[in-house]
Amino acid sequence: MKKGNILEVSNLSVTLNREEIIKDLSFQVEKGEVLIVLGPNGAGKTTLLKALLGSIPYQGDIRWASNKISYLPPNELLMRREMLPLTVEDFFSLKGVDIREVKENLESVGLNEKMAKRRIANLSTGQFQRLNIAWALAKKPEVLIFDEPTSGIDVGGTETVYSLLHSFWKKYGMTIILVTHDLNIVWEHADNVLCLNQKGLCYGPPRKLLTTKKLEELYGAGIKHYEHKYR
Amino acid sequence: MDDKILLAMIMTSSIGAVAGYLGTLMLSKRMALVGGPLGHLTLPGITLALLYGFDVSIGAFLVLILGILLIWYFERKTRLPMEALTAIVFTSSVALTFLFLPAEEVEIALIGNISQLSVEAALLSVVLSLIAFVMVERVYKKMVLAAISEDIARSEKINVGRVNLIYLLAVAVVIGLGVRIVGSLLTAAIVAIPAATSKNLSVNMKQYAYGGAIAGGLAGVMGIMAYQMMGIPAGLAVILCSSLLFLISVVFQRE
Numbered sequence: 001m002k003k004g005n006i007l008e009v010s011n012l013s014v015t016l017n018r019e020e021i022i023k024d025l026s027f028q029v030e031k032g033e034v035l036i037v038l039g040p041n042g043a044g045k046t047t048l049l050k051a052l053l054g055s056i057p058y059q060g061d062i063r064w065a066s067n068k069i070s071y072l073p074p075n076e077l078l079m080r081r082e083m084l085p086l087t088v089e090d091f092f093s094l095k096g097v098d099i100r101e102v103k104e105n106l107e108s109v110g111l112n113e114k115m116a117k118r119r120i121a122n123l124s125t126g127q128f129q130r131l132n133i134a135w136a137l138a139k140k141p142e143v144l145i146f147d148e149p150t151s152g153i154d155v156g157g158t159e160t161v162y163s164l165l166h167s168f169w170k171k172y173g174m175t176i177i178l179v180t181h182d183l184n185i186v187w188e189h190a191d192n193v194l195c196l197n198q199k200g201l202c203y204g205p206p207r208k209l210l211t212t213k214k215l216e217e218l219y220g221a222g223i224k225h226y227e228h229k230y231r
Numbered sequence: 232m233d234d235k236i237l238l239a240m241i242m243t244s245s246i247g248a249v250a251g252y253l254g255t256l257m258l259s260k261r262m263a264l265v266g267g268p269l270g271h272l273t274l275p276g277i278t279l280a281l282l283y284g285f286d287v288s289i290g291a292f293l294v295l296i297l298g299i300l301l302i303w304y305f306e307r308k309t310r311l312p313m314e315a316l317t318a319i320v321f322t323s324s325v326a327l328t329f330l331f332l333p334a335e336e337v338e339i340a341l342i343g344n345i346s347q348l349s350v351e352a353a354l355l356s357v358v359l360s361l362i363a364f365v366m367v368e369r370v371y372k373k374m375v376l377a378a379i380s381e382d383i384a385r386s387e388k389i390n391v392g393r394v395n396l397i398y399l400l401a402v403a404v405v406i407g408l409g410v411r412i413v414g415s416l417l418t419a420a421i422v423a424i425p426a427a428t429s430k431n432l433s434v435n436m437k438q439y440a441y442g443g444a445i446a447g448g449l450a451g452v453m454g455i456m457a458y459q460m461m462g463i464p465a466g467l468a469v470i471l472c473s474s475l476l477f478l479i480s481v482v483f484q485r486e
Contacts, residue, residue, distance in 0.1 A: 049382075050382055053382055053386050054385065055381065055382045055385050067388075069386055070386060071382060071385075071386035072383065073380060073382060073383070076379075076382075077379065077380065077383075083378070084258075084378075084436065084439060085430060085435060085436065085438070085439045086436055087434070087435045087436070089435070090435055090436040090437075093372060093436075094372050094375055094376040094379075096372075117434075117435070119434065119435075
């Protein structure tokens with residue numbers, strides 16, 4: 001593995017139910033990098049994350065230089081949070097973490113230890129998404145993998161989630177691999193972007209690659225974008 | 232209270248408690264009704280036991296293990312939902328059973344019978360229930376996380392296949408023991424009802440898990456008392472008492 005890289009993917013192909021979802025995909029991620037995976041629905045973004053986690057069978061090569069990986073599909077959690085009477089404290093205990101150990105992270109996301117006994121089903125969606133971030137960071141992971149962390153929450157909540165992720169990234173310098181549909185986030189936070197439409201359509205810095213032509217290729221004609229001048 | 236009733240009470244409450252505890256996980260995996268098909272899966276084993284005169288729990292357990300291993304293998308191989316695979320295996324086993332089950336034994340196979348209970352069988356049931364409890368307690372949190380999301384569980388380095396297998400083996404033990412009391416027809420009730428009762432009354436995971444055990448154990452004690460006082464079949468009495476506890480929990484439900 002090349003020095004400085006935390007992940008190397010070569011010639012990755014994933015076939016599920018006899019359908020080729022990902023075809024011959026190669027990319028690499030450096031330590032501390034923010035990689036954003038873009039693509040239309042059904043492009044294989046979640047499948048890619050599952051392959052990276054080793055949850056599904058694949059062909060090709062996936063090499064990690066770290067095993068401190070935290071994965072979060074917040075939408076899935078949101079849907080299932082009422083399944084059991086879990087308190088905030090219980091939720092952390094599933095990760096083997098005592099809530100007192102994560103006091104600082106909880107406060108950083110606007111929650112506190114006093115909420116330990118509250119049921120996660122009774123938290124607002126915004127509170128729950130922020131709790132997810134604190135949960136994902138609980139064991140100080142070197143890599144954070146987030147699958148659409150803001151689906152189902154409003155614009156204000158979305159802004160909060162991404163600024164929180166950004167501040168934790170600045171503080172801890174972990175690698176972030178993020179699936180999102182939000183192009184603003186790509187311009188603001190991504191070091192590299194991977195455009196996925198079964199096979200990798202493009203991979204590299206957003207400023208270089210995210211042209212109107214590429215986006216049309218990715219999402220179909222009719223998409224408009226405005227390049228941001230800041231990051 | 233005579234010794235036989237005391238023995239039946241100890242055995243039934245032990246099995247009921249562990250079944251309730253395991254049931255809290257089944258409810259979280261949205262597979263509470265899997266207990267039913269698994270109970271039916273025991274029918275060929277019970278039939279063999281009744282035909283050749285050995286303990287019904289042994290027959291039930293052996294066939295159940297075979298069935299569960301088949302379901303586990305099919306799941307890994309096909310990735311079909313466990314409920315669907317359980318249905319395939321259990322319907323086949325029910326069909327097979329009724330080819331051989333003598334008509335006069337049908338009631339025992341379907342709703343259980345504790346009248347011939349021996350001290351050895353009761354003690355063995357208690358010990359096996361305890362073993363199943365300890366097995367599941369060790370993987371309980373991992374199972375909860377896997378029930379929420381198998382991908383998250385894997386990213387937390389949990390061997391999901393392994394914990395599922397441990398859980399299913401414990402379920403097999405409890406269902407195998409449970410058929411002695413409630414028969415193969417009603418096993419879903421001993422895992423599903425106490426868990427649902429506990430969910431209504433608990434405010435955190437610990438209360439929920441142990442609440443399932445308490446509700447299951449209590450239904451066992453009440454059921455055997457009803458069996459002794461009213462002479463109704465023990466299995467039916469246990470289930471009805473469990474349903475009564477559930478109704479009470481609905482009234483006192485906590486948010």
